[in-house]
Amino acid sequence: MELSQETQFDTDTTMNQPPHEQFVSLLARHHSLIRGFIGTLLPHQTDADDVFQQTCLVLWRKWDTFDDTQSFTSWACGIAFYEVKNFQRVQSRDRHYFSDEILSLIAAQQSTSLPEAEHRQRALQNCIQKLDVESRKLIQDCYQGSHSIKEVAEQTGRSCEALYKKLSRLRLKLMDCMQQTLHSAEMGS
Amino acid sequence: MNQNTTPDNQTIRLIDAFLQGTISDEQQQQLEQLLAADPEQRQLYIDYMHVHNGLASWANETTASEDWIPQPPTDNPPSPLNTTRFLLILGSSLIAATLLLSLAYYAGWNTRPDNLPSIADTAPENQSNEISTPQTDHIALLTQAVGVEWDTSRNLQAGAGLSAGWLKLKQGTIQVELISGASILIEGPAAVKLISPLKAFCQYGKVRASVPEQAHGFTMETSRLNVVDLGTEFTLSLDQSGSGQVQVIDGKVELHSPDSQSTQANIQSLTTGEGVQFNQRGTIDRLQKAMLPFIDSEELSQLVEQQQAQQFKRWQEQNTMLKADPSIIAYYDFEESSNWLRTLNNKSQQKPSSSTNGAIVGCQWTSGRWPQKRSLEFKRTSDRVRTHIPGEYQSLTFMAWVRIEGFDRWLSSLMLTDGYNPGNPHWQLSDKGEMILGVKTGPGKNYFSPVVLQPTDLGRWIFLVTVYDHQKREVVHYLDGVAVSHHKIENPVPLVIGPAEIGNWRPQEHTGAHSIRSLNGRLDEFALFGRALPAEEILQLYQSGKPNS
Structure with a gap:
């Protein structure tokens, strides 16, 4: 799978470092992008976290095969993609996963948007800040991972159904807000 | 761009089901078909998942960096307009004479909304900052208070x-200082x-006003006559029928x-040693002999001392x-x-190690609940x-006898572990x-009691206990x-x-906001028990440790 080329800036600045330091600094810079990429392929946060960890290990093991004329993120996402497929293969079938064909399509489609990851994150941050306190609190409770939706529902006295609906509406709202932000930024620059 | 996607969008509904794990085989096929066929639907999916993932990392980052700051259970962020911050520091001269006789906790303060005026309503804009003066309607x-049994629900x-x-007192003696400077001793039943600040009404009881x-002009009213003090001390004794005596000391x-205009005709002056006797019919006679002896401030303080020693x-x-x-x-x-x-030595006979002896940094020694007792001032x-x-x-179980002089900041430490690591209590x-x-359990969990300490609790010794009960x-x-509140422990x-510390x-x-949490007050007893103390035992500890009976 071919992911698009990005600017050579990252690799240029790290070229003079010892190899392991170069790896650490590149991974530190791009981990959220890689994690985000994995997240589009695996719907469950815990799955995505596991695969991300595994991916980091593999990246380190294969670090000497990295050719520093290529893009680190393309290389890393390529490896991550195979880790996702591996993961799905060994998982039991009690959860729904996408077929390999769909995974490839989704991964390929992101190749063009990869370098935007940082902007996207910043836009999301801003949009979250625009939400009311209650919504932010709800997102925090539901997304933190320490409580199940059921527990949050019990605590807040709402039904799970209502919470899911509310979360869905919030995601849509944030998605619209992000796209407006990114769109106007493009126009402005 | 997928602008204005509505919640009933089919793709979104399917993705939600996919995320929740409630998707059926049939729906899964449907979703895959949609994604396979249309790049726009794929983009929608990717954008939506980016939000989903972004929220997860946002939620985790936000908690990871802020859980050492307890989040109040209310949703309102603190602002000078809607919090009841009281940064009240009682003048030390005012409380120097205070002998802290503790009766049961007076819960009545909690339910007085009139005590919490919005700063915006009362103060000009330039004064409404975080540390503006608290508003109280206290006039005295x-x-x-010695041997007091109150006749009201407020203890x-x-x-x-x-x-x-x-x-209202069934028995006992109290001293009340009005903010005008007048002070009155009241002996029950009263x-x-x-x-x-310049006026009080006596229905019955014995009163001695200084x-x-x-505070000239201080008036003690009764149903029969009003006593206007032109300096310096008088006593008033009134029985429940309305008969009584006034004597100028x-x-x-x-x-x-x-009940009538204060014309020269119905004003009587009394000077030192003089007194009158009156009854409910309104007859007023000059007193021929001195009235019954009445407690004075000196006797009262002797009584207080005896009680303290006990x-x-x-x-x-x-x-x-x-x-x-042993616990x-x-x-x-x-x-x-x-x-x-x-x-500060750990006095437990079974102390686990000498590291449990405290090292005092900065704090000065001073007196505690009783003049005989030592305490440290923070x-x-x-x-x-x-x-x-x-x-x-x-x-x-955490236990402390503390006298808080003021809340200087949002948080005041009783005992906090260095940092905030897994299993650490704050x-x-x-x-x-x-x-x-x-x-600290994953993201920190904070158990907030309701607001239990009121401005009136500053400057008096209070007994605080918090129990972390694993079994229950x-x-x-x-x-x-x-007990003021119970909270369930999830995990x-x-x-x-x-x-x-x-x-x-x-x-x-941790740096930045809320990293300074120093206590402003005194501590004179502090204990950590390796078990959950039952309610009876805590009440017993209070009974034996309270400053006065």
Whole structure:
């Protein structure tokens, strides 16, 4: 799978470092992008976290095969993609996963948007800040991972159904807000 | 771009089901078909998933960096307009004479919304900052109370601020200082209503008023006549039928008729040694002989001293028992042999290690609940007692006798572990008057009591206990021996303390807002029990340790 080329800036600045330091600094810079990429392929946060960890290990093991004329993120996402497929293969079938064909399509489609990851994150941050306190609190409770939706529902006295609906509406709202932000930024620059 | 996607969008509905794990085989096929066929639907999916993932990392980052700051259970962010912050520091002169006679905790203060005016309503804009003066409607201070049985639901303690209203005693003696400077001793049974700083009404009872120059004109009303003090001291004795006596001890008073205009004809003057006797029919006769002896301030303070000595003895007995309690991990009774010692010894006979002896940093020695008792004063932001408590505890009970002088910041430390690591407890107070136990379990969990400390609790000795009960899976906060709130523990974890500070906090990597949590006040007893103390035992500890009977 071919992911698009990005600017050579990252690799240029790290070229003079010892190899392991170069790896650490590149991974530190791009981990959220890689994690985000994995997240589009695996719907469950815990799955995505596991695969991300595994991916980091593999990246380190294969670090000497990295050719520093290529893009680190393309290389890393390529490896991550195979880790996702591996993961799905060994998982039991009690959860729904996408077929390999769909995974490839989704991964390929992101190749063009990869370098935007940082902007996207910043836009999301801003949009979250625009939400009311209650919504932010709800997102925090539901997304933190320490409580199940059921527990949050019990605590807040709402039904799970209502919470899911509310979360869905919030995601849509944030998605619209992000796209407006990114769109106007493009126009402005 | 997928703008204005609605919640009923089919793709979104399918993705939601996919995320929730409730998707059916059929729906899964449907989703895959949609994604396979249309790049726009794929983009929608990717954008939506980016939000989903972004939220997860946002939520985790946000908690990871902020869980050491307890989040109040309310959703409103603190602002000067809607919080009831009281940064009230009682003038030390005002409380110097305060003898803290504790009765049951007076819960009535909690339910008075009129005590919490919005700053925006009352103060000009340029004054409405975070540390603006608190608003109280107190016109007097209860400075002493001996052997008092109240005849009202409000059980006031010495040190309490008093608003206009009734003071009813079945028995005992109290001293009330009005903010005008007048001070009155009331001996029960009595019913006296405070009306303003210069006016009170006596229904019955014995009253002795001392009126300095600043408070000339102080008037004690009765249903028969009004006594206007022109300086300096008089007594009034009134029985329930409305008959009574007025006698001037020193200075001059005027007697006015309450129901007619104050014309020269119905004003009588009395000077030192003179007195009148009156009955409910309105007859007023000159007193021929001195009236019944009435307690004076000096006698009252002697009574107080006796009571204190008794109570201190009772505390000493309990102190001996606590030293021998095998479940106590750390017991600081603050009874060190010298003012020069900078070690606060753990007096438990079974202390786990000498590291549990506290190192005193900055704090000065001063007096505690009784004049005979020592305490440490925490004043500056550097004042603290450092200690190190080894071990891991399924249940813990925190106990402290503390006199808070003011809430300088949002959080005031009772005992906090260095940093905030898994299993670490943080025991502290908020400036609203909430007791807080924070326990680091993944994201920190904070158990907030309701607002239990009121401005009137500043400057008096209070007894705080918080129990972390592993077995019952609950956290219970106690004030003055009485449980004020219960909280369920979702995931009990063993508590670990290690290096910790009493009255302050060493935040380690945490910097910025809320990293200064120094206590402003005194501590004269502090204990950590390696078990959950039952309610009866906590009440017993309070009974034996309270400053006065």
